[in-house]
């Protein structure tokens with residue numbers, strides 16, 4: 078059947094779901110506009126490595142326009158969308174411009190869920206984009222610099238305490254990477270203090286780490302982290318966070334200038350402004366076909382979508398990739414006048430790395446840990462990275478880190494981090510700001 082004569086599909090979001098949708102539509106030669114507030118696709122699973130000086134920001138980002146070189150029917154527009162007029166089939170951007178669409182795929186991803194905990198939003202570092210990762214890395218490096226000259230023991234201890242809130246994959250991986258930093262970088266770079274003075278605390282409200290993993294692997298991840306010197310506190314709720322400490326329910330207080338929030342996910346804010354129905358955590362409610370109810374030409378995919386009957390699907394890259402592909406496939410079916418297909422997730426397994434040669438993997442019924450899981454983790458992440466240059470650079474970096482026990486460039490960069498009359502120390506104490 079012939080395609081609709083002049084469709085103009087808009088894909089909103091250049092993450093895993095948007096990228097996959099755009100590729101599918103581009104290969105089907107359907108005129109498509111790809112819109113994102115940033116001009117690159119970011120490989121979020123490796124953000125924590127940027128934050129801990131293992132990789133550079135550009136190693137995990139790939140320009141959207143480079144992706145489109147082989148897809149001439151797809152164009153890109155850099156724009157932050159702030160609303161929509163579903164009746165008129167158009168999006169609205171920060172500049173007041175309208176972007177019309179014949180069909181729309183919303184793939185705007187997630188943002189941190191703070192559960193209303195005081196300070197969770199303003200007094201923590203989070204990891205949702207390259208800016209976040211860069212800010213955290215600068216902060217960690219600056220904190221270490223400050224600790225070298227701090228003579229007050231209690232203040233030095235607070236400077237060198239890092240609290241990660243949330244025992245999912247991001248929290249576990251970040252805690253493990255900080256432990257590696259402590260083990261391999263601190264003794265060489267910061268001789269003014271003992272590496273053991275650096276304290277890493279991982280706080281999780283639930284009874285165990287890595288809830289989606291089988292119990293054996295959850296226990297293994299915990300053991301590995303503890304062997305790395307990470308204090309793991311499960312069943313512990315955070316009640317308040319300030320720039321100088323983390324308060325736990327029950328009254329305990331951990332003095333720190335570094336709280337990293339990895340505790341929850343909700344839909345990116347724009348989802349609430351599009352005029353479509355939303356459900357738990359502000360996510361867009363969609364039918365099993367990924368269509369927005371009552372909007373036969375609008376689909377949602379990835380972290381932003383809450384699929385009817387599949388509400389328990391995890392917000393992970395594989396789900397986003399498969400939903401992006403599926404949403405694009407269903408758009409093509411709408412254009413051809415064919416019936417739509419329901420989304421069905423094919424679970425390819427779960428992986429999390431704890432550090433050098435330590436990871437846990439649950440893949441196709443197999444549960445394994447340690448070095449084999451770590452190798453699988455390395456290979457899968459390399460394969461999933463976009464762009465040959467990025468793959469090569471990341472491979473070289475990892476090989477360098479592995480054989481030299483060193484980390485990447487540890488320069489504090491960015492205008493807000495230049496030394497001013499206020500002094501570095503005062504800035505460090507200010508936390509994320």
Ligand SMILES: Cc1cc2nc3c(=O)[nH]c(=O)nc-3n(C[C@H](O)[C@H](O)[C@H](O)COP(=O)(O)OP(=O)(O)OC[C@H]3O[C@@H](n4cnc5c(N)ncnc54)[C@H](O)[C@@H]3O)c2cc1C
Nearest residue numbers: 090092093094114122158185186347379380392393394397
């Ligand atoms: C730190 C971290 C580590 C993770 N680790 C893993 C892991 O190890 N394994 C795994 O499977 N998953 C992991 N995930 C989850 C995985 O990255 C997400 O499930 C996946 O990125 C979701 O893809 P998406 O396309 O829905 O959204 P995203 O990849 O978040 O992309 C959303 C896009 O929408 C754009 N956007 C948002 N709002 C607007 C707007 N108003 N206007 C224009 N553009 C907008 C954003 O700029 C972004 O490019 C991790 C996530 C994070 C944050």
